[in-house]
Amino acid sequence: MIEINNVSKWYGSFQVLTDCTTQVSKSEVVVVCGPSGSGKSTLIKCVNALEPFQQGSIVVNGIAVQDPKTDLPKLRAKVGMVFQNFELFPHMTITDNLAIAQIKVLGRSRDEAVDKGLKLLDRVGLKAQAAKFPGQLSGGQQQRVAIARALAMDPICMLFDEPTSALDPEMINEVLDVMVQLAHEGMTMMCVTHEMGFARKVANRVIFMDRGAIVEDAAKEDFFGQPRSERAQAFLAKILNH
Amino acid sequence: MSDFDFSVIVQNWAFLAEGLRYTLQVTVTAMIGGILIGTVLALMRLSSITPLQWFAAGYVNIFRSVPLVQVILAFYLILPLVLQMITGKQIPIGAANSAYFTFTIFEAAYYSEIMRSGIQSVPRGQVGAGYALGFTYGQAMRYVVLPQAFRNMLPVLLTQTIILFQDVSLVYAIGATDFFGAADKITQRDLRPVEMYTTVAVVYFIICFTLSRLVKWLQSHIAIIR
Numbered sequence: 430m431i432e433i434n435n436v437s438k439w440y441g442s443f444q445v446l447t448d449c450t451t452q453v454s455k456s457e458v459v460v461v462c463g464p465s466g467s468g469k470s471t472l473i474k475c476v477n478a479l480e481p482f483q484q485g486s487i488v489v490n491g492i493a494v495q496d497p498k499t500d501l502p503k504l505r506a507k508v509g510m511v512f513q514n515f516e517l518f519p520h521m522t523i524t525d526n527l528a529i530a531q532i533k534v535l536g537r538s539r540d541e542a543v544d545k546g547l548k549l550l551d552r553v554g555l556k557a558q559a560a561k562f563p564g565q566l567s568g569g570q571q572q573r574v575a576i577a578r579a580l581a582m583d584p585i586c587m588l589f590d591e592p593t594s595a596l597d598p599e600m601i602n603e604v605l606d607v608m609v610q611l612a613h614e615g616m617t618m619m620c621v622t623h624e625m626g627f628a629r630k631v632a633n634r635v636i637f638m639d640r641g642a643i644v645e646d647a648a649k650e651d652f653f654g655q656p657r658s659e660r661a662q663a664f665l666a667k668i669l670n671h
Numbered sequence: 672m673s674d675f676d677f678s679v680i681v682q683n684w685a686f687l688a689e690g691l692r693y694t695l696q697v698t699v700t701a702m703i704g705g706i707l708i709g710t711v712l713a714l715m716r717l718s719s720i721t722p723l724q725w726f727a728a729g730y731v732n733i734f735r736s737v738p739l740v741q742v743i744l745a746f747y748l749i750l751p752l753v754l755q756m757i758t759g760k761q762i763p764i765g766a767a768n769s770a771y772f773t774f775t776i777f778e779a780a781y782y783s784e785i786m787r788s789g790i791q792s793v794p795r796g797q798v799g800a801g802y803a804l805g806f807t808y809g810q811a812m813r814y815v816v817l818p819q820a821f822r823n824m825l826p827v828l829l830t831q832t833i834i835l836f837q838d839v840s841l842v843y844a845i846g847a848t849d850f851f852g853a854a855d856k857i858t859q860r861d862l863r864p865v866e867m868y869t870t871v872a873v874v875y876f877i878i879c880f881t882l883s884r885l886v887k888w889l890q891s892h893i894a895i896i897r
Contacts (some may be wrong), residue, residue, distance in 0.1 A: 479799050494688055506805025517801035518816050529802035594786065 430455045430586055430617050431476055436485035437624065438641075445656040446482065447642040453586070456615040460628040463638035466554065469621045470513075472638070473588050476619065477508045490585055506534050509579030509587040513594050517563035517578070524559045526579050530582035535582065542581070553607050555598050565638060569600030576607055586617035593624055625669060628654060637661040679863040680870050683853075688808050690853025691874070693767065697849070698836045701774035705835075705867065706828065708775065709782030714812065716787055733778035746773040747845045766847035770839070778835055783825050789820030826890045833882050837875065850874070 431453040438446040446468050453459045460470045476487055478494045478501050487494040492504055495515040517526050527546025531537045537545070537584075550556050553573035560601065563571050572592055579587060589608065593601045605627050612618055612631035622628070628635055628649065636651040637645040638659070645661045656662045680687070716727035734742065747769045754762050792817050801811035821828075840851035848856065855873040858864045 472788070474847060476798075477803060479802060502802070502805045502807050502810075503802055508803070510800075510803035512796060512803075513796075514796055514802060516794075516796045518797065518800070518815055518819075520822060530806065533810055534805035 430457075431489060431619060432486075432488040434477070434486045434488075435470070436472070436482050436487060438468075438475065438480070438482040438484075445641050447474070447640075449485070449638075449641075449643050451636055451643055451646050452620050453617060455617055458612045458616075458618045458620070458631050459634045459636060461482045461619065461621045461636045461638060462614055462623055462625070462628070463644075466640075467638040469638045470590050470639040471641075473590050473619060476588055477485060477505045477510055478520050479502050479510075495517070502534070506530070506582055507585050509582060509584030511572070511575050511579055511587065511589045511592045512631045513591040514665070515563070515575045515595075516601065517571055517575055521562070522559070523555070523563065523566070523574055526574060526576050527537050530578070533583055544576070546581050550574065553577045554603075558643040567600060569603045572596065572600075573607055574603045576604070576611075580611075586619070587611065589618065589620040589622065591623075593622065593623050623652075623668060625665075637664065639664075675745070675866055676863060677866050679857065679861050679866055683857045683861075686857065687850065687853050690848050692851040693848065694836065694839045694850040696871065697770055697774055697842070699838045700771050701778045701835055701839075702832045704775035705778035705782045706786070708779035709784075710786045713778060713784035713786035713790055716783070717790060731780045731783055734777055734782075739777060739838055739863050742777050743770065743773050743841055743844055746776070749828070766842065766845040769845070770842045770847050770849075774835065774839065778831070779799065781831055782828065785824050785831060786820060789824035789827075790816055792823045796799045803861075822893055824891060826886045829882065829886045833879050833886075836879065836882075 433451050435451055436446055437444065437451045449468075449472055451459070453522065461473065461546075463469050471480055472606070475482045476489060476494065478499075489504060489508060494501075494504065505604060515601065517523075518529070519566055523528065524543055524546060528539065528542035531542035531545060532539055535542075547556065547559060549560060553576060555573055555577075557569055558566055558570060560572070563574070566574065576592075593604050596604065601624070605624060608618070608620070609631050620627070620632075632649045635645075635647060635649055636643055637652070637656070637658070640661050644658045645656060647656070652661070653665070656665055712727045712730055715723040716731070718724060747766060750769050750772060751762065751764055754764070797815050798811050798821070801815040806814065839849050842849050843852040843855060846852075851871060854867045858867045861867075
């Protein structure tokens, strides 16, 4: 579904990604973790070409992202993405947030789009908030809406870029619950997150990144049981012991 | 003090009202046209295409460096020549009509700077979110960035419009009859400057003061909840 081959990226002369190679198969859940500044967010943003990269290739569902001939809007419409800061559109109601891309990108009728949006809103437990504006919702609620908004596009896979990092601790679980449910339904997911509980519960594989490189790419059991690299061991020791 | 005779206002009210109507028409035309052109200029200035950046920067810098009176005069004289070059015919435009054009073009430079800071006030992640949903550049601007930029900047846009409303009086340099020009013409004829100019000042004050109250009200009522 997602194939990342030897991707390197530079900001000027500073290399942020070094020869990254991995893949996410259909219905697989891959968690990407690592210390801050390790390039995990940059890597996931390369998958739907929100960030350009200079070397290597990324193929999503058979389509080469870096190919200048690729119709990026069309590709991105099929790849759901959830951001650290939610990025709901603050000037629109929740209903419009859910409907706008369905109408303008997929060409659905307004009725159809609203209907679909509200069903998904109900699924994330926020049906009562439909008429409100994003600023009137808590962070956890906003992030659940953001997930519903991405799902409304019927994505073939979902990218999560630290979806719980900007949340107050008591709101993290409501978002993780939605993600766990999604994983159980067989959604293909690539998640940048530090939530190791989530990784243990639903991840198939865990990727550990450090200084722009993929240091470890292992099945969940191996990663938590016996991380091979010292850096991954040190990282795990730090975040699991608190 | 008993010399004051405000009947000059009543007698000439129709002429004054005609002038005021013209002032308002130029203001509204230049506001709408200026914001539209200004928004396009702002997008050009912020685009990654260098020639577009240069064009927009040049446009803004030129018009902001030349006194408005001079631009009004220049366009009044040049516009007929340009039109004649394009069409091959002599088209009498007249002072009153050339002002619509001049103010739209001139104000676009100012509105574009306002829209530019408005666009920059929208967090970059919003554009990313739009793209991630499959929006094209145009759609991301139209549905995500510009509505927020416009709303953030509405008070400043209106403040600029108040200045524009007052500046329309400069058409008197080319002999067009706006509100102030109408008053001026009556004064030349009836020699009642104090009554006339006082009345004009009061009308300007009422309109501008009302608008600036509106700006204040808007500032507290249309802010996007974040």
